Amino acid sequence: xxxxxxxxxxxxxxxxxxxxxxxxxxxxxxxxxxxxxxxxxxxxxxxxxxxxxxxxxxxxxxxxxxxxxxxxxxxxxxxxxxxxxxxxxxxxxxxxxxxxxxxxxxxxxxxxx
Amino acid sequence: xxxxxxxxxxxxxxxxxxxxxxxxxxxxxxxxxxxxxxxxxxxxxxxxxxxxxxxxxxxxxxxxxxxxxxxxxxxxxxxxxxxxxxxxxxxxxxxxxxxxxxxxxxxxxxxxx
Numbered sequence: 010x011x012x013x014x015x016x017x018x019x020x021x022x023x024x025x026x027x028x029x030x031x032x033x034x035x036x037x038x039x040x041x042x043x044x045x046x047x048x049x050x051x052x053x054x055x056x057x058x059x060x061x062x063x064x065x066x067x068x069x070x071x072x073x074x075x076x077x078x079x080x081x082x083x084x085x086x087x088x089x090x091x092x093x094x095x096x097x098x099x100x101x102x103x104x105x106x107x108x109x110x111x112x113x114x115x116x117x118x119x120x121x122x
Numbered sequence: 123x124x125x126x127x128x129x130x131x132x133x134x135x136x137x138x139x140x141x142x143x144x145x146x147x148x149x150x151x152x153x154x155x156x157x158x159x160x161x162x163x164x165x166x167x168x169x170x171x172x173x174x175x176x177x178x179x180x181x182x183x184x185x186x187x188x189x190x191x192x193x194x195x196x197x198x199x200x201x202x203x204x205x206x207x208x209x210x211x212x213x214x215x216x217x218x219x220x221x222x223x224x225x226x227x228x229x230x231x232x233x234x235x
Contacts, residue, residue, distance in 0.1 A: 057221070110171070
């Protein structure tokens, strides 16, 4: 069964450093999302991406965050200058069309120290 | 924007009992309501979903009901088993528009044998 894959599974970074989280959505999917989940809390929406542009973003997704689809397969989330409060599990999700199931990746645990 | 409230935050039941988790949503335009199960350290996985054109959907021991007028929906698990123990999240979105899933805070279900 096809699945969304994310790398790395765990990343530890110094405060102020830039990180890039990578996602490979399912190949025929067209809608891409990033969510984050602080330990023990709910899954929070960050940004959605369709047709090579951001279609929706939350208040969390400020100027420190950016997304890119650099080629036909990868979908990346960049955090320019990480803060301690960015420590969370980051999930990528994709779906083939708006009326279908969202598939989540296994997540990247980001730890900012 | 959409806001999803979920109750209870924790639920403990004996094996074989039923479990009910309730959610309310704020945006009357939302028309898609999935439920996700998340086991510890793993990705959220869709267990059942309902669209606003139906009031109830069942899949074996799991059922979801939707009351559009009251803007609430519920997950019902019958004959619970220890492997049902997990965190359950409800979510809402406007499916045709491809808007992001907005999640509730989650319910930690513990099924003891």
